[in-house]
Every structure is written in C-alpha cells, then in structure tokens.
Amino acid sequence: MATIRKRQWTNKNGIQEAWLLSYMDANGKRHREQFEKKRDAEARRKEVEHQIGKGIYRPDAVTTTVRMACENYEKVLKDRRDRGERVTPEYFDNVTGHMWNYIAPTQKPVAVEGKRDARVRFGHGIGESRLAQLTAKAVGDFRDNLRGAGCSIATTRQILGTLSRVLQNAIHDDLLAANVAKGVRVIGKRNEGAKKVTPPSKEEIAAVIQAADDDFRVKVIFAAASGLRASELHALRWSHLDLKNGMVKVETRVDSKRNEDTTKTIAGLREVPLGAPVVAVLKEWKLRSAHKKAGDLVFPNSKGNHESHRNMRKRVFGPTLDRAAAELGKHGKKLKRFGWHALRHFAISTWIEAGLSPKTVQTFAGHSSLSVTMDRYGHLFPSEDHRRAMDSIASTVFVTGA
Numbered sequence: 001m002a003t004i005r006k007r008q009w010t011n012k013n014g015i016q017e018a019w020l021l022s023y024m025d026a027n028g029k030r031h032r033e034q035f036e037k038k039r040d041a042e043a044r045r046k047e048v049e050h051q052i053g054k055g056i057y058r059p060d061a062v063t064t065t066v067r068m069a070c071e072n073y074e075k076v077l078k079d080r081r082d083r084g085e086r087v088t089p090e091y092f093d094n095v096t097g098h099m100w101n102y103i104a105p106t107q108k109p110v111a112v113e114g115k116r117d118a119r120v121r122f123g124h125g126i127g128e129s130r131l132a133q134l135t136a137k138a139v140g141d142f143r144d145n146l147r148g149a150g151c152s153i154a155t156t157r158q159i160l161g162t163l164s165r166v167l168q169n170a171i172h173d174d175l176l177a178a179n180v181a182k183g184v185r186v187i188g189k190r191n192e193g194a195k196k197v198t199p200p201s202k203e204e205i206a207a208v209i210q211a212a213d214d215d216f217r218v219k220v221i222f223a224a225a226s227g228l229r230a231s232e233l234h235a236l237r238w239s240h241l242d243l244k245n246g247m248v249k250v251e252t253r254v255d256s257k258r259n260e261d262t263t264k265t266i267a268g269l270r271e272v273p274l275g276a277p278v279v280a281v282l283k284e285w286k287l288r289s290a291h292k293k294a295g296d297l298v299f300p301n302s303k304g305n306h307e308s309h310r311n312m313r314k315r316v317f318g319p320t321l322d323r324a325a326a327e328l329g330k331h332g333k334k335l336k337r338f339g340w341h342a343l344r345h346f347a348i349s350t351w352i353e354a355g356l357s358p359k360t361v362q363t364f365a366g367h368s369s370l371s372v373t374m375d376r377y378g379h380l381f382p383s384e385d386h387r388r389a390m391d392s393i394a395s396t397v398f399v400t401g402a
Contacts, residue, residue: 002045067104067127069170090255098162136180153188199345211323218285225278227347239294246274258306268366352380
C-alpha cells in the first residue's frame, strides 16, 4: 500500500515542504518519491498502485528518460549493423534522424551525406520525459505537434514508428511494461496525402529522349519503358536481362550509400517484359559498353561502379530537361519539369493505357498491394467499359414501366 506524508525542513529561504510518496513493489523493495504538490503525489500514488496491482510496475521507468531509451536503441542498431544484420547505413541514418531531430532533439548536428548540419528545428520533443510519465495522451500530443510543425502524414507515421520501436526495446530491457506509442493513429484531413499521380505526356518524354546524349538516351528509354525505381535501375546487371526473350528480372536495389541489397519487399522481386524496340536499344548499348560481362552493371559510372543518383540528376538529367524545354519552346510549347521518378509513373501509365489489368500493373510495378496501385493510378484506368456496363444495367432495369 502506498502512503503519502508531508515533509518539512528549514533553510535560508525559510520553512520548505514537500510530499513524500512511499510504497513497496511486488518484490518487496521499498521506494520513495518526492513531489512539490500533494496532487502530483496523489496522481503518482494511484498510478503506482495500479501498476503494482497489474504486475506491470517497473522501477527504472521513474529514472529513465525517453532520450536515454533512444540512446539504448541506437546502441542496439549499431551492434546489429556491425554484425551484418539487416540494418543498412541508410536505415540507420533515417532512424537516428527521427530520434535526434524529433523525438529527443539534440544540439549536435545529425550527419547526413552531403550536408553539414541536417538538424530539423523541432521544439516539441519528448526526450526529457520519464518513461513512467509517458502516456498514450502524451504520445498523441507529440503526434499533434509533429503535424502542427508541418510533418506530413507519412513522415509523422515513420517518426511514431521509430518511437514505438524505441519503447519496445525498453520493454526488452525491462525498463518499461507497456508500449504506449503502439496503436496511436495518424489521421489527416480529407484527401490529405493523396498520392494520385499525373505522369508526363508522351510529347514531353519524346522531347527528353531527343535532347539526351547517346548514352543517357538509353537510360531514359529503359526507365520510361520498364518502370524500374532508380534504386533498382542502378543495381541492374546484365545477368538480370534476358535480351533474347525481352525480359528484365528485378532482384536487387542500391541505396544512397551505394550499398547493394535485395528489394525492400517480396513484391519488388518481379519480371517485367520489354518491347522489341527497347531490347534493340539495349543490345546496341551492350555492344559499345565497356562493361558487358554478366556480372557488370548495365548503367555504371565511368569506373564500372554504382552510379550516384544525385550526381546523375544534377549533372545529366537536369541539363537534358533544359534542352528539351528549349526545343519545345521553339514550337510555342512548354515542358512541365519533372523528376526522375516520373519516368516510372510514365511507364505505368502506358501499361494502363495499353489495357493491362490492375493486377498485372501491380505485379509489373512491384507494388506491395493492389490498393497501392489503385490509390496512385486508379484514376488513369479507362472508364468506358464501366459506362457501357451501367448503360446495359439501366436499359434492362430502369426503362419506363420496368
């Protein structure tokens, strides 16, 4: 049973008082906590008695902060990374970025490739909160502050996911009994976060292909035909291409640190057919490429290693778009600039236009579910068949006198 008593003492400021909470845990160990106000002591007493009664009391939760739990989790990730487990440098940077930029903001710069100081100035971290004081409401308030600071739905979900894993690790270390971040939902406004895409037009893609130099043209054509993600394209090797049967097998990807790995999901492992003109372009490219062995990269840098996607966008793709825009401008037309990923959107839009079923499009795109395909590209599927079906129904059911 927990008890509360008033404690008084005298110092140079006069008579001081506090409220002392005393209780014994399930193992018979006595604990004492001091509070300035009686109501805080009462609230803590009720919480402790509930936890002890349910068998979920953890004494270290009183002294362990969320920041300390983040530090513990970072050590676990480092150990897993050093042992060669599935913790890539890219994943490690993302998770530590969530922890030290948002959950427990630090004054130290968070190292990110190519940037000196990648800190996010977020002033509502929960790093100093004690694990014992962390409630579902506190996590909900943290979520709302993230959204209020401009974090998107997807980013907020990722940050809360990291927080949940931090707390789960604290449970593993017996510092905590329950994961209060688990199940906290992130709901945005109606239509917020919608991912419906508008791909470039055929005229724009044709202009970019014409503006590209001979070598880069091959890469643009392949990307706009295969729909491979940039990470998959830069990891593609000649052994993945079946030029006889016009097929590309997607098995690997490369991250921003140029570390090669398998695709992120099982759905990413797939085979995508290629049209005869694309195969012809690839055959011609292989003949003049300095790297044509089965294990060589199809689109390497000058040394035969993985191409830097950032470098390619800045030094090659950007100027190519400029030339394409200038050429279209001569004919009174404008080019709406787009990113490299738009080539994937274009490829998928052409599959839809050709009449491939949604399930086939999902498979070729490597989407994890059909709902992902329909959320992003459903508006591109032709609706003429739907209209004919509705006309047929109406004519047989809703005609006059039916």
